[in-house]
Amino acid sequence: MTVDPQDRVTPASTAPAGSADRASGGDPVSAAGWVDAPPRMGFFTDTSVCIGCKACEVACKEWNGVPTSGLDLLGMSYDNTGALTADSWRHVAFVEQPRPAGQHPASAGSAEFLGMPAAGPPGRTGSAQGRSDFRWLMMSDVCKHCTRAGCLDVCPTGALFRTEFGTVVVQEDICNGCGYCVSACPYGVIDRRAGDGRVWKCTLCYDRIGAGGTPACAQACPTESIQYGPLDELRERAATRVATLHERGESQARLYGHDPDDGVGGDGAFFLLLDEPEVYGLPPDPQVSTRDLPRMWRRAGLAALAMTAAAVGAFLGGRR
């Protein structure tokens, strides 16, 4: 069976999965057609208490039966997972930085560090005596479960759907492996599994939370770096935490993905970071890839009409 993607993403579509036409933020759950839904649930990942133990990665793989992602030593600090993929639904990033712990970069007197690979090893500033102190950032990354989810918008089969908890889940028995969602994700999260072809990603443990449980990663986290709960509560908690860190001089602490007015309408899984998002490999200003689709289709429609009119005109003119 073939499916015409245009049927699903045109502005006129009434498919409940669609969200690109809504205003930023908002309630994706009722927009998806759910009635009397529970509160929207999500993750708040506080990287300031992450110890990089990777218990989240292991718990996720164990619970969800995710296959191994390879036995390669990557040499990227302690990260041997590499990225979020179809075979890694949680990924702990490790960033080695030459910045004194708890100090603003300006006061450290070092050039602005963007986390980009450099020619030399990270943190090196000269001789043994003159070396700076050091900072090692860790962050457990995961699917953001966007309010405006590009993957969901472009899925032609309905394999991707919005759950009653506001999360975005792939149904493995429906996915046909077309891969449209892969290029639609502004974070590069969703991914096709080699040898299988279908896409796989974090479900926010739909099976566990549906039974009143906690997602495996949050359950396993020993320092409460990964917190699971109603999104509204998590946002409040996160705001308090940032304020506390600012009071303690951690001026670089900031939230990421918490803002319902950002380019994806806010994330269902958002983060407290200790540096610029780019340092962790996150896009600074993510935009839902289907943002411009309505306008594009309108223009395409107009263009088609104009072309048709011109063609008709040409024929009519020719008869003259």
Add this chain to the structure above:
Amino acid sequence: MANADVIVIQGSNMAEAHPVGFGWVMEAKRRGAKVFHVDPRFTRTSAVADAYLPIRAGTDIALLGGVVNHILANELDFREYVLAYTNAATIVSDDFVDAEDADGLFSGFDAATGSYVQDSWQYAGHERDSGSGHTADERDTAAGLRHESHGAPVAGQTDRDETLRHPRCVYQILKRHFARYTPEMVERVCGLPREKFLELARAWTENSGRERTGCLIYSVGWTQHTVGVQYIRTGAIIQLLLGNVGRPGGGVLALRGHASIQGSTDIPTLFNLLPGYLPMPHHAQHPDFDAWVDSIRHPGQKGFWGNARAYAVSLLKAYWGDAATPDNDFCYGYLPRLTGDHGTYQQVLDMIDGKIKGYFLLGQNPAVGSAHGRAQRLGMANLDWLVVRDLFMIESATFWQRGPEVATGEIVPEQCRTEIFFLPAASHVEKEGTFTQTQRLLQWREKAVDPPGDARSELWFFYHLGHRLREKLAGSALRRDRALLELTWDYPTHGPHAEPDAEAVLREINGYDTSTGRPLSAFTEARDDGTTAVGCWIYTGVYADGVNQAARRRPGHEQDWVAAEWGWAWPANRRLLYNRASADPQGRPWSERKRYVWWDEQAGRWTGHDVPDFEVTKPPSYRPAAGATGPAALAGDDPFIMQSDGKGWLYAPSGVLDGPLPTHYEPAESPVRNPLYGQQANPTRKMYPHPVNSTNPSPPQENSQVFPYVFTVSRLTEHHTAGGMSRTVAPLAELQPEMFVEVSPELAALAGLTQLGWAHLVSARAVIEARVLVTDRLTPLRVDGRVIHQLWLPYHFGFEGLVTGDSANDLFGITLDPNVLIQESKIGTCDVRPGRRPTGGALRDLVEDYRTRAGVVPGTTPPAVTPGGPEAAAEPGDGEGNR
């Protein structure tokens, strides 16, 4: 821990090796505590600490001694606590000569045995009546271990100077001893900038006293040294001086390596202890029951060990039941006897020498996890039989077929004489029982699933092995078989495999009345007349009222913050030891903020958030009558009730074999000459002159530059110890898939190493290879005018499993701490070269080449007392030099 205002983590990579417990450090940090991490390497613990202090491996006493000096020089001690609760005011014998005055040796050193005669270390007037004397036998049998639950003996009545001005009072001796441990000296020895050191010293002292407390956390980064026990002593001295013992948010917290390692010392898998820290009898020192008991209870002395006879009798009743009677000394004669050093390293050398026929290995993988892996494997290859019980086919079961010695031709599979029996074991989720964790908390664990196939629990294995042995011996008339045949061996069993009932074992450990079978509620109910049987006296109460108290699971939000109804802690469900010290001498809380246990004048008893660690109706004003002994001799303000003088020991007149005070010695292998003393390394360290063993030279020996670098090993959070439970499991193995070595960018440049390239490391024992990770988490240190490079390796890898690699522990030789016979496996010296190691015979040739260049002769040991170092301080003790 969550109540601490400052947390100092040293000798532990807590976030990686104890991530669950580390949640409490993060909780303390959330509440505003400042966290310091001192380590040779910037780890995941350092990453979330407020301050990280790099240190040269093996110099922790110098740094901690610097803190002691900072406290004493500036009079920052918690004086009221120190005066009342420690032995600061006690006067020490005139005969005592400090290591400060003898270039690194204390008085009483006996060069012939490498051990001390402790008479001159005693309190004044007690030079002869202390329980100590010559310590050569204690050193051989790691007798210091028995002090894990109680102090060493000293006489009760001591001379004191409450003004702390007497030149021979402990306070003044301590002050003189550490006077040279200045911030400058710390910088010189440890390679730690003095500003960094002072930041730590200030935070520690400012967060101590009436209103505030600090806690100190260590693990095997401290213990696995030739001076490991003294590291901990130094930490304890600081905590006592600052009043951080027996109070919430205080303490010296030992993190145990994995589940129930605490349990395996309480109910020991050690050669020299019986359950509850009763010593294993020594054939010469404890010829009969009374001699054995008196060596524990020290007649005439203060403290709770006065009741040792009841604990000893009750243990023998648990072992031999009705056969144990007062007439036969409760079968004391059936207990095995020590004849000397039966520690794991001595045993391995004995295996190589053909003195040991068979070996059981349970939950241990010495081919990877123990120091000097080649010696371990050669030893196990020279047995009649070897039983390995494990979850997976580990290196210790396959070394004869696939080990590195097969590649070098040292073990030929067809000729290896050891017959190996591999028996699959049930994992912790496939059997029931208890775990005893770091906080002495017993937690009962239910069986979740049946073990697969032939896998069985340890309990099943030993129970049925015992039955089969008894069947084979049935009818034997030999006296030597009586011990086994008369053992009580009657646990009820259930299920298709006749699994013994683990709760029945717990009930026996708890103890019961032998006539009624009633479970005991407290160890004070134990009797010395044979009417009680107790498997482990310190655990009495875990089965009080016939209820499995360890299985209690009342959630934290349903009880107060001490959470006394979660599991059960020994002793007596007490969560914080010596908590009498949380109140002032008059019994009032030191402050509202740190209120914990206090004297209720109206009720006439001790009360508080925890079970008081004191006789509940003994008032703070109680003073013992002259001549009182046992618990009655403890005053109402003696909080350290298991110590024979009721005091916390700043100075240890006995019980610690390598000195009454900690002293900085260099590790057995070091590229640095000891900057503080002529004595280079611990003079009492245990060395083994065996052809398989060797030690890299250290200054002032020649050729130490052949092994110019310092290496240290430890764990990654992704793997578990010797890797048997993690390299075999895909979701863990893939997280750290290959053996690697971490080097600083400076060392990489110096040695020609490249990121993700290969390197090989050479010691006088072995050569191993690893991939290179170049990282700023390691930094060269400037030590005494020169640059010292340190390397780090994980010790998880071996040749079996999904991910494999060379074993870091192969690099180490065998040199032990004298107190507890733990190996120095946190530091050694090596050379590092780019590229892969040679294989086959060329591998041993490379090691041989290094040995020749370094002048290392296998089978010889470096001198215990450094030549050209301390002079004439060594003298034979009491003519017993040849013991």
